[in-house]
Amino acid sequence: MKYVALLSGGKDSCYNLLHCHKNGHELVAAASLSPETGKEEIDSYLYQTVGQDAIEFVARALEVPLYRKIITGAAIEQGSEYGGRSAKDGGGIEGDETEDLYNLLSDVKSHHPDVLGVSVGAILSNYQRVRVEHVCRRLSLTPLCYLWQRDQAELLTEMIEAGMEAILIKVAGIGLTPMHLGKTLAEMQPTLVKLNTLYGSHICGEGGEYETLTLDCPLFKHRIVLTETETVTHSDSGFATVAFLRIKGTTLERKEENISFDLQVPSLLTHKFEVISVPNRTSQANSTHTMDGLNDFPLPSYSSGAESRSLGSWVAVTNVHRKLIDIMGELSIEDEVSECFHQLQGKAIIAYSSYDSLTVYPSKTA
Incomplete structure (x- = not known):
């Protein structure tokens, strides 16, 4: 462009x-x-x-x-x-x-x-x-x-x-x-x-x-x-x-007309996360992958509710969003985030576990 x-x-x-x-x-x-x-x-x-x-x-x-x-x-x-x-x-x-x-x-x-x-x-x-x-x-x-x-x-x-x-x-x-x-x-x-x-x-x-x-x-x-x-x-x-x-x-x-340079382009994802990138999940939803000696794990397809899965010491919870029934109502960003975290607490894998850090990736439409 x-x-x-x-x-x-x-x-x-x-x-x-x-x-x-x-x-x-x-x-x-x-x-x-x-x-x-x-x-x-x-x-x-x-x-x-x-x-x-x-x-x-x-x-x-x-x-x-x-x-x-x-x-x-x-x-x-x-x-x-x-x-x-x-x-x-x-x-x-x-x-x-x-x-x-x-x-x-x-x-x-x-x-x-x-x-x-x-x-x-x-x-x-x-x-x-x-x-x-x-x-x-x-x-x-x-x-x-x-x-x-x-x-x-x-x-x-x-x-x-x-x-x-x-x-x-x-x-x-x-x-x-x-x-x-x-x-x-x-x-x-x-x-x-x-x-x-x-x-x-x-x-x-x-x-x-x-x-x-x-x-x-x-x-x-x-x-x-x-x-x-x-x-x-x-x-x-x-x-x-x-x-x-x-x-x-x-x-x-x-300068001489010569545009050439050595540019290192960083990978979008690390190796561990490349297999659970969006293109792989949508095209290979029912496949199983093994990485670095870790146990096999299925890649679930999208659904209307939040999902969770684990990979070694990593835990991922996806598709957490404000309830669609309330989408037309007025809600502050603070209340909306609070609602999403309540959904996280509702997942057993989060509610009964202790983690040192939590990384949140908002969707492009967030």
Whole structure:
């Protein structure tokens, strides 16, 4: 499908483009939100705002048109949900910074009505994911988030091996100093891994430890060259100095027309769960599988009620949903979740067992 790249200029938003390309999608435009003129950075819950001086060069390196808007809203709704759940009240919240994204992508669609997807470099932030999905739903767009919930150590290694050249343009985490500004991911990898071991810092900077600017990427037609920069210290402390790189001069260097890169595509499921994926269950509902010496187990067909089955130490309960007889009634998300968990407790395999963790996978229609 044709898609627009939601760009911050950082490593994540640019690396996600490689996965979009690998999956056959066509990039037609880039979009970015920035602080108002005169402000180099704002404290946004949703957007990376540092490095906006160079975002135009990222779009030019990709040779796609860039659509920009100013961030005028604030983080009004800071909860785990955003907007309404039903079609009648599916709009956003007036004055929230999420609506700036809606207006930006609406503008892109008006110029490119054939755009169907949005590339987003989200890795860990549910706050970001929920709001991007809400905006995409309202605009009938598909979010393309290939980095979501990836292991950060693996992800950083893959970025470096794929030929991504990104430098640190902001530091704000323990163990990082202004001396690290301008260093590449490859140069910083040992330090980032060490800080993760010592303090639990996020290797990919998902806790705000650092921000990056991509200078080169296999999809770039040009390489970005910084000709003049200035280090700006925002706050200096013994715990974690906050500093960023002000981009004052930039040029582009033409690259050879050769788009090739080594991209590792992670498996959708681990081996143990591949045999109980939806395609297998629907086409081989009555078959039996053996994995890694575990006992054989039947794969049941779908039914109207919840079902449970076990595989070694794993227990799966499927098809848990709100009763269809009540589907037209008003029910809050909290009450609906509570009802689903009551159904879980009703299954004997859950009610009389003790488990260390529970993972919930909502359906696509949830």
